Amino acid sequence: MIKKELFDKNFDGKKIALYTLKNKNGMSVDITNYGAKIVTVNVPDRNGNFADVVLGFETIDEYLEKEPFFGAICGRFANRIKNGTFTLDGKTYNLAINNGPNHLHGGIAGFNVKVWDILDTTENKLVLHYLSADGEENYPGNLNVTLTYELSDENELKIRYEATTDKPTVIGLCNHSYFNLKGAGEGTVNDHFLKIEADFHTVLDDTQSPTGEIVPVEGTDFDFRQSTLISERNDKEAFALGRGLDNNWIVRKNYPKELALAATLYEPVSGRKLETFTTQPGIQIYTGNWIDKNSGKYGKSYDEQDAICLEAQNFPNSPNIAHFPSAVLRPEEKYDEYCIYKFSAG
Numbered sequence: 001m002i003k004k005e006l007f008d009k010n011f012d013g014k015k016i017a018l019y020t021l022k023n024k025n026g027m028s029v030d031i032t033n034y035g036a037k038i039v040t041v042n043v044p045d046r047n048g049n050f051a052d053v054v055l056g057f058e059t060i061d062e063y064l065e066k067e068p069f070f071g072a073i074c075g076r077f078a079n080r081i082k083n084g085t086f087t088l089d090g091k092t093y094n095l096a097i098n099n100g101p102n103h104l105h106g107g108i109a110g111f112n113v114k115v116w117d118i119l120d121t122t123e124n125k126l127v128l129h130y131l132s133a134d135g136e137e138n139y140p141g142n143l144n145v146t147l148t149y150e151l152s153d154e155n156e157l158k159i160r161y162e163a164t165t166d167k168p169t170v171i172g173l174c175n176h177s178y179f180n181l182k183g184a185g186e187g188t189v190n191d192h193f194l195k196i197e198a199d200f201h202t203v204l205d206d207t208q209s210p211t212g213e214i215v216p217v218e219g220t221d222f223d224f225r226q227s228t229l230i231s232e233r234n235d236k237e238a239f240a241l242g243r244g245l246d247n248n249w250i251v252r253k254n255y256p257k258e259l260a261l262a263a264t265l266y267e268p269v270s271g272r273k274l275e276t277f278t279t280q281p282g283i284q285i286y287t288g289n290w291i292d293k294n295s296g297k298y299g300k301s302y303d304e305q306d307a308i309c310l311e312a313q314n315f316p317n318s319p320n321i322a323h324f325p326s327a328v329l330r331p332e333e334k335y336d337e338y339c340i341y342k343f344s345a346g
Contacts, residue, residue, distance in 0.1 A: 002040055002297070006059040007032050014115035016060055019126050021151040026050065027343070029151055031071075034063055035112040036128050036147055038071035038177050040297070043155065046271030046345040051183035053272065053343075055288075055307050058297050068291060069176040072112035073147060074105040076132055076139045077327065078174040079248070079284060079316035082209040086319035088140070088328065089168055095138050100207050105176070107137035112176070116147070125150045134167065141167030143329075155343040163335035170327040171335050172314040178288055178307035179274060181267035185300020189287060189308045190231035193266040196224035196285065198249035202315055202324075208242060212321040214250065222247070227266065234287060234305065243289035244305055248282045248316055256281070256325070259338055263310050270345065277340040278312030281325045285310065312339040 007018035084103035096107035
């Protein structure tokens, strides 16, 4: 059990704390308002034995000292923006370069390192708010973001993102939890099975940013339309650039904004299954290929490919590619997206 007092801290003039959501089945989720990060997700296996299935740390000081994006909300724009630049309504914006030649996960001080305000908290719901000021990380517009975590009695962790702006801007939010269904720190995820509900993926250049080309998965190593053992694909040449899976798939939908199943992760020994549903158009699958070996919760250590991220989001680099789903938010509009992580065992 994570000790809540180890998360009590004042930082940037705000209070950091740890909040726990519970449901009637005994499932629990710990969340800190520092980066709106998911710290623990405790779920049962097929025999009713609980384990914490997300990577993280036991103290807030570790989160402040290290930033592998464990459990974080990424923004103002999750994933990569090519060369850290985009043009909106004729004006070019230059963002921080923090991933090779590209801008990643909102920049040097993205939403993942901000202390979010608490609007409401109950036994099964936590509502947070963050005001991203006009010019923060050189993004335009005052962006008001409301984030809701809700734990259902069907073992669903529901995430809702809502945002409004006073100037045209770009936005793309996601949760960056690292999952291992055997339990955090229990070794590789290459023994998990992955199914992705996608017929197409976005092609990457040599900086891991999408070129704009969209190609079918059929007949390629990107075809996860049937449940596939991750180890059978992770060392394929197609994924060598990212040292394993680190790619965006286009979620199969009947209509835009449909809440659709995007991916299913299954671990056969525990019987745990994780289904990811989203209203967003893409899902970035990342098998933790760049995790620096370090100490995590419960005295466990984490290493490369010891976890997998199921990042429901807009397509990377969409501010620069006109035929990708738009990342533009205007003052008369509302950004409103969902991600649901549903756990079961059998």
